[in-house]
Amino acid sequence: MALWGFEWGVSSSAYQVEGGWNADGKGASVWDTFTHKPGSIVNNANGDVACDSYHRADEDLYMLRALRVKSYRFSLSWPRIFPDGSRASLNQQGVNYYNKLINGLVASNITPMVTLHHWDLPQALQDIGGWENVSMINYFDEFCDFCFATFGDRVKFWMTFNEPYVIAWVAHGQGLLPPGIKNPGYAPYQVAHNLIKAHAKVYHIYDERYRKTQGGLVSISLNADWVEPKDVDVFREVAAADRALQFRLGWFAHPIFKNGDYPDAMKWMVGNKSELQGLPASRLPAFTDEEKEYIQGTADVFCINTYTSEIVHHVTSLLSPPSYDYDQDVREAEMDDSPATAMKGLRVVPWGLRRLLNWIKEEYGNPEIYITENGMSTDSKTTVDDTDRETGAENMNCHLFLLAHNLDGVKLKGYIAWSLLDSFEWLNGYSIGFGLHHVDFNHPERPRTPKRSAHYYYDIMRNNAAAHRAPWSRSGSCSCC
Ligand code: BGC
Numbered sequence: 253m254a255l256w257g258f259e260w261g262v263s264s265s266a267y268q269v270e271g272g273w274n275a276d277g278k279g280a281s282v283w284d285t286f287t288h289k290p291g292s293i294v295n296n297a298n299g300d301v302a303c304d305s306y307h308r309a310d311e312d313l314y315m316l317r318a319l320r321v322k323s324y325r326f327s328l329s330w331p332r333i334f335p336d337g338s339r340a341s342l343n344q345q346g347v348n349y350y351n352k353l354i355n356g357l358v359a360s361n362i363t364p365m366v367t368l369h370h371w372d373l374p375q376a377l378q379d380i381g382g383w384e385n386v387s388m389i390n391y392f393d394e395f396c397d398f399c400f401a402t403f404g405d406r407v408k409f410w411m412t413f414n415e416p417y418v419i420a421w422v423a424h425g426q427g428l429l430p431p432g433i434k435n436p437g438y439a440p441y442q443v444a445h446n447l448i449k450a451h452a453k454v455y456h457i458y459d460e461r462y463r464k465t466q467g468g469l470v471s472i473s474l475n476a477d478w479v480e481p482k483d484v485d486v487f488r489e490v491a492a493a494d495r496a497l498q499f500r501l502g503w504f505a506h507p508i509f510k511n512g513d514y515p516d517a518m519k520w521m522v523g524n525k526s527e528l529q530g531l532p533a534s535r536l537p538a539f540t541d542e543e544k545e546y547i548q549g550t551a552d553v554f555c556i557n558t559y560t561s562e563i564v565h566h567v568t569s570l571l572s573p574p575s576y577d578y579d580q581d582v583r584e585a586e587m588d589d590s591p592a593t594a595m596k597g598l599r600v601v602p603w604g605l606r607r608l609l610n611w612i613k614e615e616y617g618n619p620e621i622y623i624t625e626n627g628m629s630t631d632s633k634t635t636v637d638d639t640d641r642e643t644g645a646e647n648m649n650c651h652l653f654l655l656a657h658n659l660d661g662v663k664l665k666g667y668i669a670w671s672l673l674d675s676f677e678w679l680n681g682y683s684i685g686f687g688l689h690h691v692d693f694n695h696p697e698r699p700r701t702p703k704r705s706a707h708y709y710y711d712i713m714r715n716n717a718a719a720h721r722a723p724w725s726r727s728g729s730c731s732c733c
Contacts, residue, residue: 259363259666260713261323262316262688263625265370265414267299268675270329272306276345279335281372282382286430297681303673303691304698306349313356315672315689315700319710323363325624325668326353327370327414330395337374339394347402354406364407365624365668367473368396368454370414371429378431383419383443389450396454400462408468410458411555411624412451415475416504420444428679437535437576441522445537448507448547455550469552472508473624476501477558478604478611480587482565492566492582495521497611499580501556508551509616512544522579535576553665554612557625560597561587561604594684595629595677606656613662620663627670629677629684636690638703669709673700 267283274280287298305312316324330337332346357364369392373382377391396412413419418429420440427434451472458470479500481493495517498506502515513519514536522536539547564582590599605626612621630638657664674687682693688706692699 257665258716259323259622259668261321261325261363261365261666261668262319262672262709263325263365263668263670264305264672264675265327265367265372266329266332267302267370267372268671268677269303269305269312269326269673270332271299271301271304272332273298273300275306276349277335277343278329278346279331279337279341279343280375281329281331282375282378282430283372285375285378286432293679294681294683297676297683299676301698302676303700308698309349309353309356311700312672313353313360315702316357316362317360318702319672319688319706320713321362322713323365323409323666323668324357324672325365325367325411327367327372328399329372330369331372331374331376333398334374334395335376337377337391337395339398342398350403354403358406363409364403365409365411366399366403366407367411367414368392368399369412371419371423382431383446384424384433384439386446386449388446389453392450393453393457397457397461400458400466404462404466404468408466410468410470411473412454412470413447414473415557416444416447416451416472417475417500419447420503436578441536444503445539448504449543451508452547452550456546471551471553471555471622472504473555473557474501474504475557475625476608478561478601478608479584480561480563480604480607482563482585488566489564492580493564495580496564496582496584501612502615505554505612505616507539507544507547508549509554509619510548512546512548513539518579521581522576525576525579529576554616554619554621555624556608556612556621557670558605558608558623559626560599561590561601561608563587593629594631594634595680598629600628606660609656609662609664610660613660618661618663620665622666622668623664624666624668625670626667627686629686632674632683632685634685634703636701636703638705 267281272278273284283299286292290296328350333343335341335343354364377388382388420443423429423431424433424439424443425436433439455470476497479493479496481489483489498515498517503518506515507513518536523534526534563585567581567583586597587599587601590601592599609621656662669688671686673689674685674691676682677684677686688709689700689702
């Protein structure tokens with residue numbers, strides 16, 4: 253199997269690792285505001301210091317070199333570069349930090365993979381409506397244009413957004429993440445509409461101004477878990493599973509990778525329910541023909557973050573009259589016969605991952621795929637000996653990804669493990685660790701120590717994980733291929 257050029261890497265994000273929340277002129281993000289409100293996060297934790305990566309770029313670079321990864325995916329903190337969100341507020345010290353990091357990576361032969369926005373919107377932009385406000389498109393465009401011009405001579409792999417589904421649904425529908433808006437019937441659709449247009453605009457900016465001279469690529473990191481029908485022999489269960497994938501992944505992937513428009517399943521379901529609610533128009537906004545053309549094809553590769561699989565089944569209607577809390581009318585359940593992890597709901601389901609990769613291949617015309625996040629969590633009591641992760645769940649499922657590549661003709665080009673180091677795990681604070689390196693958050697210097705999984709991953713990368721290391725299933729035979 254040819255794995256030459258396969259992009260092995262590790263990932264992180266600005267708010268989760270950097271700390272220095274107000275250092276050297278950085279502006280506040282929605283996450284600073286949210287975490288500073290008591291009661292928002294487990295143990296009232298916040299990212300004020302986190303792994304202190306803002307002051308410890310050399311230590312991060314040392315770990316990356318020792319791991320001998322080919323790439324490092326990290327995100328730029330928008331309010332560190334533009335404290336109030338606009339170019340007029342440019343903070344050169346923020347730029348200096350990223351220059352130092354990027355130069356260190358390039359000097360170590362590590363490819364920087366840069367996410368332009370991993371959830372930490374400048375608070376000043378939230379104050380004027382955040383992603384519900386269409387003017388964010390221009391602000392984001394201005395920010396990305398600046399980043400291409402400033403870092404694009406060295407950065408050749410860009411992702412506009414990390415998991416726009418989470419921004420739209422979890423932050424504006426469920427209201428669980430900042431800005432904490434709980435308006436499931438409307439806000440997520442409006443937010444997603446703006447995110448998709450913002451993404452497309454940034455792609456075109458790169459095309460028109462930078463691609464020729466910089467020669468990089470632009471994509472977007474979408475997220476999805478495989479969705480298995482409750483009963484594969486019942487048509488409406490299979491349809492429900494497909495619908496769930498369309499509502500999650502297709503919401504963004506269909507416009508960008510297919511035809512510039514939302515999936516039929518979404519248009520039909522949301523339109524239908526809106527009509528039953530007596531609304532004059534669908535709650536799902538529509539793109540004009542011109543916009544569809546502009547959006548279609550605005551990603552050079554397919555980037556997917558994935559952690560687990562779920563079972564779904566069809567429900568006729570969750571509430572009566574038709575509920576718009578959950579327009580797809582499905583109900584989800586965990587795969588409870590797969591290895592559990594510290595974070596509830598994130599069971600390791602390797603065969604599900606293989607199916608997800610195949611679904612993407614079939615649905616979107618066999619694009620080149622990068623897994624830009626995948627990993628396993630342990631609880632904070634686990635320090636360096638994360639044996640479970642290593643042996644019990646066969647860690648990153650790497651062998652399986654490569655089998656998918658090999659057996660199914662999936663064009664898998666890279667695997668970026670989440671995460672380089674334990675970090676601020678959003679609502680879970682520091683109670684959960686995804687890192688290949690343990691970080692002592694009680695120590696002012698935040699010492700980093702490789703876990704067993706770092707050694708394990710090192711071996712996988714060296715060997716290109718071409719062979720099965722261990723039987724997967726308890727019965728001793730491999731359950732994936
Ligand atoms: C996010 C990461 C997060 C990880 C584990 C992903 O959805 O992009 O920021 O740490 O999940 O929860």
